[in-house]
Amino acid sequence: MVVSLPPQSQTSSLFYGVNNPYLKNGPKGFKEYKILKNGDTYLRIDLPGVPKKAAVEVSLWADDKGVEALVDAPKQHKHDSSQRTYCPIIGFMCGRCKVLRFTSQVCDGVLRLVLTPTARILGGRFLGGADWEETYFCSSAAHWLPYASDPTDPSLTGPVLEPNPSVNEGSPMAYESKRLPNGSLYVRVDMPGVPKDRFTVSVADGRVTVTGEAPAVSHDSDGRFYSGDVALLDTLITFRRRWIKTIVKDGVIRLIIPNL
Template sequence: MAAYIDMSRIPYIPGRLHATNNPYQRYGPKGFMEIKVLNNDNLYVRVDLPGVPDDAIRYRVDAVRQKVVFFSGEETHRDGYKAEEVREYSGTAGLGCDCCEITGVDAKMKDGVLRMILARVKVKDHDKKCTHFLPLNTGKSGRYDVNSFNWVEVESHPFVVKGRKDTLASQRTSDGCFHFSVDMPGVCGDDMFVLPNENEIKFYGENKEVHEHDESCRIFLGAVSNRQCCSYGIPLLNHNISWDAEFGVLKVRVSPPPRNNNE
């Protein structure tokens, strides 16, 4: 079955960035983390941990039952990428009050996103509804608009304790190949696409399976210029362009054509 991309689903958004945490996110919930109160008063926590395998996340409730500590092993390491780019994560999320306790955690890691349902109970002030949680103002990353003077730097990932903190990483290896990887948390490998032309390598991703507590899907779109990834004097489309994707990370390899022995 042929794959296709419905580009009409990408809304027009003025300015360069839709989310300061990911310069390639064009649509959907923003921020490295999102926390919201559900109808049953439990907390929903979504944390972006791109590159982490589905079975590599660990978590625990701390001694005073006020927060959940989550951490990961190393993300999957692929050939052609520097060891220092392999990331590890650690962070916390939970209550910002002293009237509730966390009684249970239902956690699932998929496509580089950790989603948790934190069950909680009121232990005092039972007549008052509690809406406090930590960290505050999560999921509120904005964008900067080239038509305004509000220029915002792209944020580094706050939960990375080892490895790169940027959304995109690139390098050129000694054999003349160019590698780059892009974080698209929540997007499975089958829904990431690479679209090269003579001027650039475009990439696209969309998480089509939206979680029940997410407000919408997320769409990512960006490009790497041929000036960055071409070998000197060789057109981009003459290169061998290959890619793979797993755990919310797209990895692309651009290799120059083999040398002609007659030259």
């Protein structure tokens, strides 16, 4: 018999990242942000299940102080409980700057944004008659984003998993399982940022383990490594890895594990 193995903390009481129970190393949090050298603001937002060619609707706020996105992650398998709809919100906590322009990209269940803020231009004329001009950008503290996070923040390690705050509809958690009519077990595991060829499924000591490696892309602070047991096998026969059907797409792996 095969039974689901809900996420468990990696120590006796703590998850390395409260955003994902399978995250073992790398940046934590559903979002991370940084101020680039040219003054732009970079954001990485986890939206597992969102296709690369999804129609991502990113729009400016009315006051140009931030952006919001609306995007769907469709049901990729008939056993998914539902589709998921995301609506991440990003805004500056700064009284001076506004968003001048932005670019967006979706890849492997991650939305990456680069926001270009308005800058302060200071200038004048030297005593000798030559003009001078210098551009100043606000500090990262001034551009603190209330809906993003510092990926090294120790508060992102803890005993309780958090739901994805960008989810408007559907499951906000990284794990889902369902017993099928034929006795098989269906499992969905979110590992945003992991390409299709970086997932590994293994069977050892009666446990089904999923591992994923997410490389650093664009301005990500680092890559991420995921690993965890997702099912427990209670059978006297040798269970073969090839008996497990896997569906990998957009930072999500789905498994159908037969009941023997």
